[in-house]
Amino acid sequence: MESHTSNKGTDLLGLHDMTSKDYYADSYAHFGIHEEMLKDSVRTGSYRHAIVDNSHLFKGKTVLDVGCGTGILSMFAAKAGASHVVGIDMSNIIDQAQKIIEANGFKDTITLVKGKLEEAELPIQQFDIIISEWMGYFLLYESMLDTVLLARDRYLKPGGLLFPDNATIYLAAIEDQDYKEEKINFWDNVYGFDYSCIKDIALREPLVDTVDLKSVVTHPYLIKQIDLTTAKKEDLTFEAPFTLTATRNDYVHAFLAWFDISFKCTHKGVKFSTGPHAQYTHWKQTVFYTPSTIKVSESDTINGKLTCAPNARNNRDLDITISYETEGERPVTMSYKM
């Protein structure tokens, strides 16, 4: 897959080049993530569409923006007629957000609070609407969903609205021979040396990357649906059985996961997908390589189970296991950490 461009490598240049996190947090580079998110037109355009094109829902309402970043969603809400918007973020980016809302004349309509929602004192206690762009890779990696659910329980009026209000995770299987060679088997022979100890680690770390639709060899399977209006934090630890049906004779080298987001409460039910069939987003898709290649024929099924739980040491990281079996093969269970 030529289109593959792993960001794992470049990611860590960021870490590598950073010897003082505080210092770095003030540098422009720290805003690079916001540049990428703002330039993700599927993401930002969908929120704008859901908010600005639904001013009938926002006119005169109070709005809480959880993890407001540069304040773009707060400004969309203000533009849509919100009576007052409170944006909260624990990152230094909020200092720039304050300059931005002032430069755009929202000083009186938008109040920004720097800190953790869990601890912060908000100027308003009950909101009509909560907006948040909380999604991470694989939907839940590093996601702020737990914070959004807390905000809902603590600050949303009965019958209040959540933007977005629905999320679904899908799973499929892909043919990925060439890229698996480059990313995984590469470690078998590095300038003639055996680096297989790193291969073992690489195999257990899901790869965030773009995958061509033509690599998908099974129908997608919905493994998790989250209704934000009713979901509980415990729902983010889950076990999901799946059945993947092959659409052609091929070889499977990995499972692929992606998510869809919808704003069901909007007039036209704005939604977007981060799947391989949809337009590029900065979330790309998530690839889970299998320890060995699976041979499938059209209409064959791969039956299995995916479990997902926050990592014990760092609850924004995820422990994921995928167990699967195919006709006549021994069952396999693979654990991943992301």
Place this chain on the structure above:
Amino acid sequence: MESHTSNKGTDLLGLHDMTSKDYYADSYAHFGIHEEMLKDSVRTGSYRHAIVDNSHLFKGKTVLDVGCGTGILSMFAAKAGASHVVGIDMSNIIDQAQKIIEANGFKDTITLVKGKLEEAELPIQQFDIIISEWMGYFLLYESMLDTVLLARDRYLKPGGLLFPDNATIYLAAIEDQDYKEEKINFWDNVYGFDYSCIKDIALREPLVDTVDLKSVVTHPYLIKQIDLTTAKKEDLTFEAPFTLTATRNDYVHAFLAWFDISFKCTHKGVKFSTGPHAQYTHWKQTVFYTPSTIKVSESDTINGKLTCAPNARNNRDLDITISYETEGERPVTMSYKM
């Protein structure tokens, strides 16, 4: 420039996604930087060429590898006949390096030490050769050169060899209208909002990126030469006058810097360049946008001065200023932080 692919954005996804540095340091992603460095064939191939093809220099010699990472250079030295190699690195990667040298049968030839060279106890006190891949973006950003010079003064035998032993930094001016629009002027209008406060910060942060040779509108000018056999730490803070001569009529939007590395002590004087005229390396080039566009005609000169000093708060970061003037224009001084 279509080929532009900024890594500033993706870099920081790494930072963004990291809530526990220690935890992260153990994850595969932490090794992503090593994957990128190993797959940089100009970098790793040049070191292999300089070391393995010069076994007459390594046979029976003691070698110190400063910042050994996965141990690839140490293994090259062992393969070239070194009697003993000591590799030192403060990163967790050295735990994998230990497994790698054992898997490749170098357990007795290579000794790995985890820690800072400044504080570590080495099993050998005097070495015949010091090898190190210490270079960062713009040669000196996050570079380990100061540590390599310390290693030279403390551990290198009189007349001992340094791999590499020479580095030079070059400057040129480039036409970069389209990309400056995308990276800098983007902030003037973000979904109709004024984000210019971020534009000001963006302008002062050099951009690490690949630039097409055809964008270069002046002759390159050598602004800094470092002879590692004699350089002192103080030499890494410098002031360099420059004169850039335009090769055609065009507009200048940025200065461009890159570096060359050479192993003069080798039989054929192995060298490589990270310039826009050379094959891609993970160091790419470094772009310094000018506050305003400079109009140049063929053979016009841009006279100026570049100063470079370690940042006071974080000595692996750099404070860089570029002062320049062109015929009939007011002198400009721009300060950058990277």
